Amino acid sequence: MKPNLAQQTTGGTPQDEPVQKTLKQWLLEYRLVLIVATVDLLIWIFASAQAAPVIHNTWDYLIEMVVILIPVAVLMGLFEVWVPKQLIGKYLGHESGWKGILLALLFGAAPTGPLYVAFPIAAMLLKKGASPLNVIILLNAWAAIKIPQLLVEANFLGPSFMLVRLALTVPSAILMGWLIQKGIERTGGLDIDLVGSENIS
Amino acid sequence: MSSTLTWNTYVIVFGALGILALRDRAKAKQAVKIAVKSFFGILPIMLAFIGLIGLLLGLVSPEVIVRYLGQGAGWWATLTAFVLGVVLYIASLVSIPLAASLLRAGASMTTVAAFITGLLMVNTLTLPLEIKHLGKKMALSRNLLNLVFAFAIAIIIGMVLQ
Numbered sequence: 001m002k003p004n005l006a007q008q009t010t011g012g013t014p015q016d017e018p019v020q021k022t023l024k025q026w027l028l029e030y031r032l033v034l035i036v037a038t039v040d041l042l043i044w045i046f047a048s049a050q051a052a053p054v055i056h057n058t059w060d061y062l063i064e065m066v067v068i069l070i071p072v073a074v075l076m077g078l079f080e081v082w083v084p085k086q087l088i089g090k091y092l093g094h095e096s097g098w099k100g101i102l103l104a105l106l107f108g109a110a111p112t113g114p115l116y117v118a119f120p121i122a123a124m125l126l127k128k129g130a131s132p133l134n135v136i137i138l139l140n141a142w143a144a145i146k147i148p149q150l151l152v153e154a155n156f157l158g159p160s161f162m163l164v165r166l167a168l169t170v171p172s173a174i175l176m177g178w179l180i181q182k183g184i185e186r187t188g189g190l191d192i193d194l195v196g197s198e199n200i201s
Numbered sequence: 202m203s204s205t206l207t208w209n210t211y212v213i214v215f216g217a218l219g220i221l222a223l224r225d226r227a228k229a230k231q232a233v234k235i236a237v238k239s240f241f242g243i244l245p246i247m248l249a250f251i252g253l254i255g256l257l258l259g260l261v262s263p264e265v266i267v268r269y270l271g272q273g274a275g276w277w278a279t280l281t282a283f284v285l286g287v288v289l290y291i292a293s294l295v296s297i298p299l300a301a302s303l304l305r306a307g308a309s310m311t312t313v314a315a316f317i318t319g320l321l322m323v324n325t326l327t328l329p330l331e332i333k334h335l336g337k338k339m340a341l342s343r344n345l346l347n348l349v350f351a352f353a354i355a356i357i358i359g360m361v362l363q
Contacts (some may be wrong), residue, residue: 034327053259057255058259059250059297061255062248065247067207068207069212069243069294071210071211073237077239078233080235081229081231093217135335144321149294149297152293152294152297152298154225157204157300161314164361165314165354169218172354176343176346183338184339190335193337
């Protein structure tokens, strides 16, 4: 039942895809890059005075990005093999208190896949008895304070930007979880079927 | 640029990988495999965005960016950036370099922060999926609250870091 997050992290490659990709698949995957490269080429041919700053800026950002992307990718790999995700659901219940909140924050911030991967996981956690408070915190953290994203943020926008945003986002995420939990309690519970239907893999 | 930070990241991440390799070679191998897969998974969109940033910075002069997104551009620029962030769906690893490029070219901190908080915190495109899995109550209230908090956080970031 454990979803393989790494597979879904990698931007839509199906699980049983053979390693060798056809030329057509490559072209499809890199179509946006090809379009940009074509525009670059046209600029170089027809407006060569503009080409130098374009190439210069592209190169600078390419280096900067690749340099940070390498440790970010390794971090994703480490998390995937190191952390037992099945256990997490157990510790997010209604009585979990600050420990549950902390775990929800950490699990949300952990280097996993894009947000749409988190929805079925959140539904599964709710079914297993996690509180709405913790689930909302998990989703908020997943969306806005992912560790790889924080690393990139600190590199590009500066550590102070990253820290100020983090310091504001964490309490907001918790406060929202609390507000929504109160709202759900007052209006008679969740409006989804927690018994069956939902299946995560 | 924070090169010390980058170095520290390398030391910590690869140090952890080294420790894992000493304790469990098979697991370390698997981690590297997943890392390579993640890297090449995000590479196409990343390269495309880097190309776009290159075009943007190469063709649009900093004066233009300052005029439309800088301090003097006022609330409309911030609000527009926020709305763009809210409705667009760009992976954060990709959008942050884009935001940084605008900031370095002279866009105001509040405007750049509004773009980022809107993008990260309000997830409009995936809202139908969120409703399907978690119900209207939870999904709508989460995104609405995030809309309010995202704007407030952007304003505060602007005030603190301007």
